[in-house]
Amino acid sequence: KNIGYGKANGKIILMGEHAVVYGEPAIAFPFSATTITATIRPSDSFRLHCSYYKGSLEKAPFTLKSIKTLVQQLEKEYPIGPILIEIDSTIPAERGMGSSAAVAVAITRAFFDLLDKPLSQEELLAYVEHAEQIAHGNPSGIDAAATSGNNPIYFRRGQPFTPFDLNVEAFLVVADTGIKGQTRTAVKDVAYAVEMEHELVEPVMPRIHRLGQLTREAKEAISQNQVQKLADTMNEAQTHLKELTVSNDLLDTLIHAAIDAGALGAKLTGGGRGGCMIALTNTKEEAQVVCKALEKNGAVATWIQGLGVHTYA
Ligand code: MEV
Structure with missing residues (x-):
């Protein structure tokens, strides 16, 4: 060859x-x-x-x-x-x-x-x-x-x-902040907080465990096709990710803009400090409205992904 x-x-x-x-x-x-x-x-x-x-x-x-x-x-x-x-x-x-x-x-x-x-x-x-x-x-x-x-x-x-069967009848908007994410430093800073936990007012490990619990709840919501419940886990996850300092201003702005435009839930995705955010909607039309709002608020690119097994056939 x-x-x-x-x-x-x-x-x-x-x-x-x-x-x-x-x-x-x-x-x-x-x-x-x-x-x-x-x-x-x-x-x-x-x-x-x-x-x-x-x-x-x-x-x-x-x-x-x-x-x-x-x-x-x-x-x-x-x-x-x-x-x-x-x-x-x-x-x-x-x-x-x-x-x-x-x-x-x-x-x-x-x-x-x-x-x-x-x-x-x-x-x-x-x-x-x-x-x-x-x-x-x-x-x-x-x-x-x-x-x-x-x-x-x-x-x-x-x-x-x-x-994993991601078979939930919903749409996910993905939006790029255009800002380079900093996975390496974000992961390192969380590790530092975990190490210094005893000196912090708000301990970090309970948040990390709660994030894990939210993932389990999201899995259950997906298996029961409960879109709002899935969205709720995403919203709460974002509050913890923000407390872990891995969000940033533009991610926060886009997350708020998505919710204002009708998304059920929104959070950052991946390493954070830039990079991308995601938002959940019931329909493709709603996802399109959210995309427009995100672009107006500074997203440099948006995508819509239908969830559910049909997408991966
Ligand atoms: C990066 O896409 C996801 C992180 O959880 C890091 C990792 O799991 O290696 C931030």
């Missing part, structure tokens, strides 16, 4: 970000409106071409360090010689949509495709986990799990995850 292809989706966390780092459950789904493709072919030197960098892998900027490490690891185990890696992505980078995990998934798949070797899910996740440790510091693994699959998942750190 002289060319290898690999693909991955963006992802959206419906419930449980940050708390998932501490072993609480989270619900996420692959967001197929945004995808990433990696193409790998033999070359005369190791090169990387993506939208904002074209050059030698060695000299790639710091933000691409996780890719560099991943390729070094793959090459060490399977020395195939110099390669050109081309990345084509519609996943906005650093917006809580899992672009760093998705790029690692796509590259690993493309590499094995070029080798013409089968790649098990466990092997794939192990490679991606390693790359994510560099990108994120302390990844729970949810981004790797969600971006590599085709189904929503109910995820707990370190446990085998099962596909």
